[in-house]
Amino acid sequence: MNQPVGADAENKLIAILKVLSESSEPLGSIQIARRLAQDGVFLSERGVRYHLKIADMRGFTEPGGRDGRTLTPAGRQEVREALVPQQLGVVRDRLELLAYLTTFDPVKRAGQLAINTSIIGKNQYKKALAAMKDAFRAGLRVSDFVATANEGENLGAVVVPEGKIGFGTVCSASINGVLLKAGVPTEFRFGGVLEIKDKQPKRFVALTEYAATSTDPSEQFIQAKMTSVGQAARTGSGKILGVFRTIPAPAREVVEEIAARLLAVGIGGIYALGNTSESLCQIPVALNRVGLIQLGGLNPVAAAVEAGIEIENIAESGMVDFDELKSFWEL
Numbered sequence: 001m002n003q004p005v006g007a008d009a010e011n012k013l014i015a016i017l018k019v020l021s022e023s024s025e026p027l028g029s030i031q032i033a034r035r036l037a038q039d040g041v042f043l044s045e046r047g048v049r050y051h052l053k054i055a056d057m058r059g060f061t062e063p064g065g066r067d068g069r070t071l072t073p074a075g076r077q078e079v080r081e082a083l084v085p086q087q088l089g090v091v092r093d094r095l096e097l098l099a100y101l102t103t104f105d106p107v108k109r110a111g112q113l114a115i116n117t118s119i120i121g122k123n124q125y126k127k128a129l130a131a132m133k134d135a136f137r138a139g140l141r142v143s144d145f146v147a148t149a150n151e152g153e154n155l156g157a158v159v160v161p162e163g164k165i166g167f168g169t170v171c172s173a174s175i176n177g178v179l180l181k182a183g184v185p186t187e188f189r190f191g192g193v194l195e196i197k198d199k200q201p202k203r204f205v206a207l208t209e210y211a212a213t214s215t216d217p218s219e220q221f222i223q224a225k226m227t228s229v230g231q232a233a234r235t236g237s238g239k240i241l242g243v244f245r246t247i248p249a250p251a252r253e254v255v256e257e258i259a260a261r262l263l264a265v266g267i268g269g270i271y272a273l274g275n276t277s278e279s280l281c282q283i284p285v286a287l288n289r290v291g292l293i294q295l296g297g298l299n300p301v302a303a304a305v306e307a308g309i310e311i312e313n314i315a316e317s318g319m320v321d322f323d324e325l326k327s328f329w330e331l
Contacts (some may be wrong), residue, residue, distance in 0.1 A: 002305040009048070015081045017043045017060055017071065021079045024157045024318075026068025070159055072120075073312055080215060091217075092210035094316045095173045101319055102177020106261040110322055114171040115147060116218075117158045117317035118301045119274045124191075124309050125165045129331055131307035132300035134233035136328050140240055142269035142297045145171040156318025169171075169301065171316055172243050172269050172294040175262065182258055183276035183300050184251040191217025193226050194242030194271075194281070194293065201272045201293055203282050205239060215313035217243075218298045222305050229303040241296025242271065246289040255292070266327075269295045 020027060027035075029048040036043050043051075052069055055061040060075035073077070098210035104111035108327045120128050136144055147168030149155040176186040193206040206226060208217035218241045221227060232238025247255060247305045252273065272293040274280035280291030296302075298313060305311055 004015035009051070012041065012043055012047070013054060014079065015042075015049050016041065016048060016220045017055065017075055017079045018083065020061065020069060020071045021076060023155075024154050024159060026064030026070045026159075027067070028067045032069075042172070064159070070161075072161075073256050077316075083214065089211045091191075091316070092188050095176070095210065097171040098171065098316055098319070099177040099180050099186065100214060102249070104174060104178055104322055105181075106178065106258075106265045106267070109265055112319045112321055113174040113325070114177065115156050115168040115317060115320050116171050116297050116301075117155045117314045118167045118169070118298070119158070119164045119312040119314070120167055120304075121234065121310065122165055125167075127307070128167070128301075128304040128309045128311065129328075130330070131230070131304040131309060135300040135303045136231050138236075140295060140299045141228060141235055142172050142174070142295055143267045143325075144326050144328045145170055145322075146331070147325055148318050148331070149228050151278065156314075156320060158314050158317050167301070168317070168320060170267065170269075171297045174317060175259075175267070175269050175294060176245065178258060178262060179247070179251075182254060182259075184247055184254055187196070187246045188243075189246060190197045190244040190283070191221075191296070192244065193221050193238050193239050194241055196232055197237045199236040199300055201242070201281050204244070205253060207244075207283075218296045218302075219313050219315050222282055222298060222302045222313060223308070225303045225317065227306065228297075228300050230306050233303065241299050241302055243294045243296055244280075244283055245292045245294065246285055247292055249290050252290050255290075269297070271295050 029045045032048045033045050038193050061069040064070035079225050098114035104113050149160050149166035151160050151162045155168050160166040190207045192204040195205050196203045228238035229240050232240050274291035277287050285291040
């Protein structure tokens with residue numbers, strides 16, 4: 001099958017952007033050429049430099065370090081959109097991977113947790129924190145523990161751009177990781193917008209199946225301004241980010257025990273636990289399974305976006321050691 005003129009060049013450009021998206025630090029043309037070769041794409045160092053110039057002109061890349069390049073927000077978006085056909089289900093796969101990589105032990109208060117990374121302008125940072133307060137105070141988060149990073153530093157697998165501050169929230173997949181280590185596997189079903197009334201879950205008003213998307217649902221719903229987390233935090237009623245999982249029915253008591261242990265060390269996020277084979281918030285549950293609704297880790301950030309603050313979110317952005325986290329209330 002013949003490709004249109006220029007298609008090969010575009011494919012090589014996307015391959016280079018993909019390599020950059022998988023790196024936590026700037027990469028030069030030699031490093032990029034080597035990583036491309038590992039993926040079966042053979043391009044000379046000179047060829048890489050040529051395509052990087054094109055990427056620079058399109059605003060997809062920018063200088064970062066000695067002779068290196070990093071992706072711009074536009075570059076990350078281009079990679080996501082270009083690879084959509086190959087990435088259906090990638091969010092579910094990433095959640096499963098982060099759950100597997102979670103080593104946090106609530107008894108020892110040590111180990112690795114999965115995080116989401118939000119990129120906030122320095123001049124908007126204090127305003128963003130103020131807008132998040134009500135959500136943290138109301139418990140509409142996975143944890144009060146957060147991570148921060150300055151420009152040029154890493155937060156998960158993300159390098160914080162110049163003029164920005166990185167803000168990390170504990171990802172809900174961390175809870176599933178702790179459950180997995182206790183022998184409880186989780187089925188990652190949906191991410192959605194959960195309507196709550198008087199602080200109780202009522203129904204999902206929007207759902208995206210993890211197996212059918214290449215972009216995290218929370219990122220989508222925040223960008224589409226479909227939440228009212230600030231209102232929910234203040235009044236107990238509104239629309240928040242929620243995730244829907246299921247677990248084997250015999251594991252229900254184990255989940256309750258682990259949820260209590262996590263809560264004792266400042267990690268919550270389990271919002272509702274259903275009964276065997278019964279629907280939960282109008283979502284059907286398979287035979288011998290139990291529905292589980294968890295809070296989205298990005299809920300406080302959604303409240304800041306609702307307040308008019310521009311924030312770039314990268315959900316499931318990597319791992320961080322528990323010792324590196326601090327209480328939101330210390331910021």
